[in-house]
Amino acid sequence: MSELHLIPRTTDLQAMKTSCVNCSMHQLCLPMGLNDNDMSRLDEIIGRRRRIARGESLYRMDDPFRNLYAIRLGHFKTYQLNPGGEQQITGFQMAGELMGMDAISTDRHHCDVAALEDSEVCEIPFQRLEELFGVIPMLLRHFHRMMSQEITREQNAMLLLGNMRAEQRFAAFLVNLSSRYAVRGYSSTSFQLRMSREDIGNYLGLTIESISRLVSRFKKLGWMQVDKREIRLIEPARLKALAAGTETCPLD
């Protein structure tokens, strides 16, 4: 406890025995598919691992772009602020995902990033990464895949925001989290929401009250159990069908 207060909220963990090779995310993250030799070359350029405390921000909009960040541990939200000062959350990120790719085009970050819980990231200096691209073609290929995946993810979000009704959006949100946890070896039916109802609503283009009503409705239908932020999906198939638009949802 007292130790926690002695270390600053954002810490250099250089001293920690951390590396891509023994990171559990290396089959999902940037080093995917690299041999041990190439992986350690990537390791060498990773400046430092940083801890970000819950609520702290990793970078802010308009900050100069120098690094990409790979999540080692924890969860983040990325959000934009419009000129009127309102925020729009553009995504929730979890371990193995890469943040900052939207900054490449303008050399400035295009959104804010905040940690949803105490988290750890690997700082990847983009200039040095570019140097590696010439030496490790596999790294370049996978980097392109990750950028492409980011485009795909956002297109799916557009589909969600553009033509789904509230209950579909929320179902799609749950199903999406579920499958991402499954890929990471966690339960696809039992997990904890790391974000507030307000964040969920913001992301889905709905109000916090709407989210609350949807939670109650799905609970009442017996499609999920909810205890605070602890979720258990009881009828994942129905939720998937609802998200896909192939089934509708009774009003109560």
Place this chain on the structure above:
Amino acid sequence: MSELHLIPRTTDLQAMKTSCVNCSMHQLCLPMGLNDNDMSRLDEIIGRRRRIARGESLYRMDDPFRNLYAIRLGHFKTYQLNPGGEQQITGFQMAGELMGMDAISTDRHHCDVAALEDSEVCEIPFQRLEELFGVIPMLLRHFHRMMSQEITREQNAMLLLGNMRAEQRFAAFLVNLSSRYAVRGYSSTSFQLRMSREDIGNYLGLTIESISRLVSRFKKLGWMQVDKREIRLIEPARLKALAAGTETCPLD
């Protein structure tokens, strides 16, 4: 007239004297910043230029991914189909923009693309492009910028769909088109909509009736003149302010 009927709707224009060097889009498109030598190397890998007739599709969802496409001339829309069969337009593309980047991660196209008018694209075999990345670092850098720009564009669309009201969305849409034409050297206040009201509505997450009412409203306010698809922005500053959320819009 009769000639137009003799050539198939999708034609190989290999014979045409087309190249990046003398393409008016080369400062916006993939070859941006390349010297003449590198630009002609890029030219060499571009298999062919294709004509796509209005309404025809360039590729469809789940088609195997082999090529990226740069627009030489014309306009396109990209759209996704959800399992229920409804479409969501994810973007409108114009000359100098690159399509297909969302397919890199899965080796299959993630959306459909249709021409909004008779158009021409350059077919860029991705495998050969990857080979060039190792030889022309500038090309790789600009490719990353273009992918990053695509991510940014979609984040902006999320902001639009997630927390703007109808009139803001439509204003933002007009302002966006306006600035893209400006970059291309066209008038930022006078242009033709290449897409139907229905397409606009679909893209903005609104119905065609809502779009029609917004057109009438902005016309009545004297903020724009509209004749069919011909647009003239009279009060671009107000439209920008409305899109930014710093000004509101009277009801009539």
Place this chain on the structure above:
DNA sequence: CGCGGAATTGAAAATACTCAAAATTAGTGG
């Protein structure tokens, strides 16, 4: 125990949708 943030619930209001009909425009063939 009490404070404060977060979440829930209810009732009223607003925005955007649906349905229907009319008007306009584009496309086709004579």
Place this chain on the structure above:
DNA sequence: CCACTAATTTTGAGTATTTTCAATTCCGCG
């Protein structure tokens, strides 16, 4: 070039979904 048909757009009226506003409740934490 004109006439006819099909498609698109506009407009109106009523409806529905989601928001807004307000009041409680729940929960973590000092």
